[in-house]
Amino acid sequence: MTNNRYSKGKVAVITGSSSGIGFETSLLLSRMGFYTYATMRNLNKSQKINDVAEKENLSLKVLKLDVTDDNSVKNAFRQIKEESSRIDVLVNNAGYGIVGAVEDLSLEEFKSQFETNFFGVIRVTKEVIPLMRNQGYGSIINVSSVGGKIGIPLNSTYISSKFALEGLSESMRYELKQFGVDVILIEPGVVKTSFxxxxKVVLNTNNTTNTNKKTPVYSELSQKLLESFEPMIKSNSASLPSDVAKVIYQAIESPTRQVRYPVGKDAFSIFNMRQKLSDEEFENWITESIFHKKSFIN
Ligand SMILES: NC(=O)c1ccc[n+]([C@@H]2O[C@H](COP(=O)([O-])OP(=O)(O)OC[C@H]3O[C@@H](n4cnc5c(N)ncnc54)[C@H](OP(=O)(O)O)[C@@H]3O)[C@@H](O)[C@H]2O)c1
Incomplete structure (x- = not known):
């Protein structure tokens, strides 16, 4: 990958840079010449990225930013805007997952999942839109997931938050195109990170209010799903966070941008099957793949 000279002087802001995809993307963008704000909610986790940045003499600054906290987001962007007159790229990456059956999940758990994965993106994006609109350029990169396009059992909170992110992104594209601001979706399959x-695993617990519900009614299903995680992460089809970072960089620099970028063999295979199969066939294929530990790669 060549260092694009046009990146020089450009500014990037990334959320969730303490680990995984956000960590690698922050480093890659700064290596490629972006002045990079690597934001994270817990500054105690900043040592590793600061060490790499110092060793490689990168233009990277760590800032505190919790996407669920209005003040934290405002403070971070106040500082960014005081220091930099432009923001070329925003990568909305911060996110986490919840596993559990709808019946067992509280409304609070749904809300908290959306607070980070969906409202967090809106909270941060609203800070950059006026600036990018006035500049007449900018790229907003939203890290979605294969789960932004397909349902997965016991992942309803996470999946619906990513479906919402896809809808938000598609709609925003029409609004912002006229100002030269692009919105791009990144859709990784399984990535080897701390994700x-x-x-957060929410298994069924004793529920004395519903005597028909044998406890724990979904735990077997949950167990199978959790057991399927390990082989998926270890499999050759899983991507590295640096692979996702590369796709993000390529998307930013590409003169012929796509709306969405799947990442990983598993992602391409799943999207291919989704196109080829009927809804019912696809459901059976997902069930087989997850619960009977068959490969997603065809
Ligand atoms: N790994 C996968 O298989 C996969 C697949 C598809 C999509 N994704 C998406 O990729 C993104 C990054 O995940 P990852 O795989 O790199 O996992 P990760 O290593 O767990 O990183 C998640 C990052 O999000 C941060 N974060 C969580 N809540 C936050 C909040 N309220 N404010 C600010 N930062 C917050 C975490 O901070 P802390 O360190 O403080 O917790 C961490 O830096 C997520 O949006 C995820 O949905 C992941």
């Missing part, structure tokens, strides 16, 4: 360790 799966950080998944």
């Amino acid at each position: 799966f360790e950080n998944v």
